Amino acid sequence: MTRIKRPAAAVGVAALLAFSLTACGGGSPDDASKGDFCDDVTEAFNQDFASDPTEDEWNDFKDDVEALADTGTPENISDDARDGFEAFVDAVDDLDYDDVKDADEDEDFGLDDEDQENFEKFFAYVGTECAEEFGIPDVPTDIPTDLPTDIPTDLTDIPTDIPTDLSDLTEIPSDLLSELSDLTAIPTS
Secondary structure (H helix, E strand, O other), X not given: OOOOHHHHHHHHHHHHHHHHHHHOHHHOOOOOOHHHHHHHHHXXXXXXXXXXXXXXXXXXXXXXXXXXXXXXXXXXXXXXXXHHHHHHHHHHHHOOXXXXXXXXXXXXXXXXXXXXXXXXXXXXXXXXXXXXXXXXXXXXXXXXXXXXXXXXXXXXXXXXXXXXXXXXXXXXXXXHHHXXXXXXXXXXX
């Protein structure tokens, strides 16, 4: 390679590296608006994978996750949830359709225990932050805290002579039968 081509190649590699980092979770913005973030999350998870996705469905999902990576996360996300976002985006980016199609139900897709824990924190954050967009009703905040404390915990007064063999109940009381017939009668008025 000549001296002129080497710097040009180095600049090209640096540009390619910078572009690839922005496609991953680590280069995603961390100041996205809640609305943009939730819209992109909703779009990504609006896929209807009733069974294994088709190749087109998987590619649509990857495109939606890439758009989510371009949008990034809001500022109020915890560091662990942000790490989970990055692990999620990177994992989806690294997978191709054949990986997904042939995966076992309990496949970890290269996520270690910490990534998996952060991944769960990310989805918990999404569930809270984007609840309205997913149609999750508001959780009431006025739940009483002064619940009764005098609930009996001593269960020694429970009768022990309760029959467990009901085979000797051969006779049904006649008043029970008449009450049942009253329940099954259809009112005509």
